[in-house]
Amino acid sequence: MIAIGMEKINLSKNKSLVVVPELLVKGAGGRHLATLQHLDLSHCHIQLMSREWNLPNLLSLDLSHNRLKDFPSKAVIQGLPLLKTLDLYGNRIMTLPDFCCPNQQKSSAGGCVCVKPCCSNESEASMVVPVVIEATTTAAPLSSSFRSSRRSSFKDAIAATASTNSVSACKAESWNQSGLLEHLTTLNVGYNDLTGLPHGLPPSLRILIVCNNFLSCVPEPLVMGSVAEETLKELDVSSNPISCPPPEVCESGLRTMRRWFREHGSASSNVTGDDASAPVSQRTFNNNNKREQRRSLRIQTSSSSSLPAAAAR
Numbered sequence: 001m002i003a004i005g006m007e008k009i010n011l012s013k014n015k016s017l018v019v020v021p022e023l024l025v026k027g028a029g030g031r032h033l034a035t036l037q038h039l040d041l042s043h044c045h046i047q048l049m050s051r052e053w054n055l056p057n058l059l060s061l062d063l064s065h066n067r068l069k070d071f072p073s074k075a076v077i078q079g080l081p082l083l084k085t086l087d088l089y090g091n092r093i094m095t096l097p098d099f100c101c102p103n104q105q106k107s108s109a110g111g112c113v114c115v116k117p118c119c120s121n122e123s124e125a126s127m128v129v130p131v132v133i134e135a136t137t138t139a140a141p142l143s144s145s146f147r148s149s150r151r152s153s154f155k156d157a158i159a160a161t162a163s164t165n166s167v168s169a170c171k172a173e174s175w176n177q178s179g180l181l182e183h184l185t186t187l188n189v190g191y192n193d194l195t196g197l198p199h200g201l202p203p204s205l206r207i208l209i210v211c212n213n214f215l216s217c218v219p220e221p222l223v224m225g226s227v228a229e230e231t232l233k234e235l236d237v238s239s240n241p242i243s244c245p246p247p248e249v250c251e252s253g254l255r256t257m258r259r260w261f262r263e264h265g266s267a268s269s270n271v272t273g274d275d276a277s278a279p280v281s282q283r284t285f286n287n288n289n290k291r292e293q294r295r296s297l298r299i300q301t302s303s304s305s306s307l308p309a310a311a312a313r
Helices: 074-078 144-163 220-224 226-231 247-251 254-264 280-312
Strands: 008-010 038-040 060-062 085-087 186-188 207-209 234-236
Touching: 220 226, 220 254, 234 254, 247 254
Parallel strands: 008 038, 038 060, 060 085, 085 186, 186 207, 207 234
Antiparallel strands: none
């Protein structure tokens, strides 16, 4: 039984929770949790979120270690007007909403940064496509025939993307001037499936954690935009195959990244590292191959952790 006047609710480690209960986040009969400030739904098996939320005083929401594939929708965020901390670590999210205004920010090389990825070769960057490979039920190695079929499907996806003039994996729904997440100060989307970052951030964001993803570059406007320079204080991009800025620059922190962009600009960056000589299609396949191995490991870990419980029964 949930009391209407509660300020904190912890439903973490509830493996039977696959969908966020609508009664919890929306209420019923005109009654909702108006006083709730902290909601912990971490370490569950949540795959879907209720379409509409009504938690007007919620300050922190923990959805880490679940199975979400999408960032919370506008309908959800509209019901969280005072949200300050959002934790989505350890999910399967591939894109983030973009708060960039195409008519206001320009890159150092010219053109609109909102539709221009941070890469030296625009023709290559335009072909980067985020593709989800579903995890297998075991952690067995992939067969050569499966690898061959995946390479073929990647080539088809890249060709289709190029023909429709898609821009990059960074492309996402624009939330500019939406009035959403105005109070958000901390966003954690580490250990997800991100292959690109947006060019604009929520206006009050101070801490952005995107470690352990599949990022190859940090967009210049993300750290050099007028809003970002005023508010963003911490950016964690560790454990990503980043080549722009160079890895040693990223490891030194946000201040060093900003200095590097002032000196070099995004247009002068080149792809370096283990995948430097590989074409974009191969680098994309490598990232998704790593993604599948990661998910297989998740399944294997989850299965092994459930064995003691089964033995106890």
